[in-house]
Amino acid sequence: MGASAIGIGFVLQPELEYLDLLAPVFGALVDYFEIAPETTWWATEGGALLANGFSSEFYEIGQRWAPAGARSKPFVAHGVGLSLGSADPGDRARQLRWLRRLEEDQGRFEFRWLSDHLAVTTAAGEALALPLPLLPTAAAAALVRGRLRELQARVVPDVAFENAAHYFYYGDPLAEAGLIAQILALPRSHVVLDLYNVWMMGQNMGFDPREFLRRLDLSRVIEIHVAGGSYSDFGWLPEGRRLRLDSHDEAVPEPVWALLAEVLPRCVNLRGVTLERMEGTVQGADVGPIAGELRRLRRAVEALG
Ligand SMILES: [Fe+2]
Numbered sequence: 001m002g003a004s005a006i007g008i009g010f011v012l013q014p015e016l017e018y019l020d021l022l023a024p025v026f027g028a029l030v031d032y033f034e035i036a037p038e039t040t041w042w043a044t045e046g047g048a049l050l051a052n053g054f055s056s057e058f059y060e061i062g063q064r065w066a067p068a069g070a071r072s073k074p075f076v077a078h079g080v081g082l083s084l085g086s087a088d089p090g091d092r093a094r095q096l097r098w099l100r101r102l103e104e105d106q107g108r109f110e111f112r113w114l115s116d117h118l119a120v121t122t123a124a125g126e127a128l129a130l131p132l133p134l135l136p137t138a139a140a141a142a143l144v145r146g147r148l149r150e151l152q153a154r155v156v157p158d159v160a161f162e163n164a165a166h167y168f169y170y171g172d173p174l175a176e177a178g179l180i181a182q183i184l185a186l187p188r189s190h191v192v193l194d195l196y197n198v199w200m201m202g203q204n205m206g207f208d209p210r211e212f213l214r215r216l217d218l219s220r221v222i223e224i225h226v227a228g229g230s231y232s233d234f235g236w237l238p239e240g241r242r243l244r245l246d247s248h249d250e251a252v253p254e255p256v257w258a259l260l261a262e263v264l265p266r267c268v269n270l271r272g273v274t275l276e277r278m279e280g281t282v283q284g285a286d287v288g289p290i291a292g293e294l295r296r297l298r299r300a301v302e303a304l305g
Contacts, residue, residue, distance in 0.1 A: 062075060
């Protein structure tokens with residue numbers, strides 16, 4: 001992954017079976033690894049965050065698959081639970097513990113950039129199973145910019161946030177594009193554009209994903225995510241309606257590949273395209289198709305010339 005080339009990334013999950021099964025794709029098919037930093041931590045009773053066994057496991061995988069002349073294959077961080085949108089002053093101590101831990105992780109993994117989700121993922125001291133959407137207001141944007149500024153000061157200069165995957169939204173879901181634009185007033189802040197999230201929300205909420213993409217400044221996209229997801233059970237919603245889920249447990253759907261082909265030429269500052277997959281969803285028979293998806297991603301990037 002050179003300074004200007006677009007790399008192909010794959011996510012490391014904290015599951016030994018997943019890491020063993022997928023080891024054949026970690027060499028030539030992958031240029032960098034995405035990790036969720038919190039999967040490499042454990043919390044003491046006092047709340048201090050310490051490195052767990054997966055911290056060394058991921059680090060060793062980086063070294064094992066290092067390209068010639070490099071110490072490690074590069075890492076990018078994609079956090080899940082920092083909670084970029086939390087306004088609660090009671091959450092401050094937790095946020096500071098996370099920042100301290102991320103600083104230490106940066107010393108080990110040397111993340112090229114760090115992202116988290118555009119959402120509230122901790123409320124009233126509890127980690128939420130489903131992230132809450134942010135209101136598309138100037139106040140929410142200022143709050144997120146403040147969090148990102150702290151990450152820049154403490155961890156890594158290039159920071160990013162991922163467009164959300166929500167099952168409900170306050171008002172017009174397309175208004176998130178306006179919130180994103182306001183956050184991007186912060187220099188060296190970037191978007192992780194998750195195309196599956198855009199498509200999934202469009203399917204569930206009845207909007208055209210292309211309309212959302214038209215409203216984004218794609219020149220600020222540092223990384224694209226692609227993934228697949230299954231449907232919710234019929235029994236979930238009273239009327240029997242099914243939702244597309246953010247479950248990363250299936251092949252990337254064809255409409256997401258189509259969106260990728262359309263946006264790639266417009267993402268002029270893109271540095272990586274990452275295939276995401278969830279732990280517990282990979283068996284031996286899935287390795288070949290995942291390798292095929294990684295090859296297809298490379299072809300899509302190489303077609304840019
Ligand atoms: Fe993602």
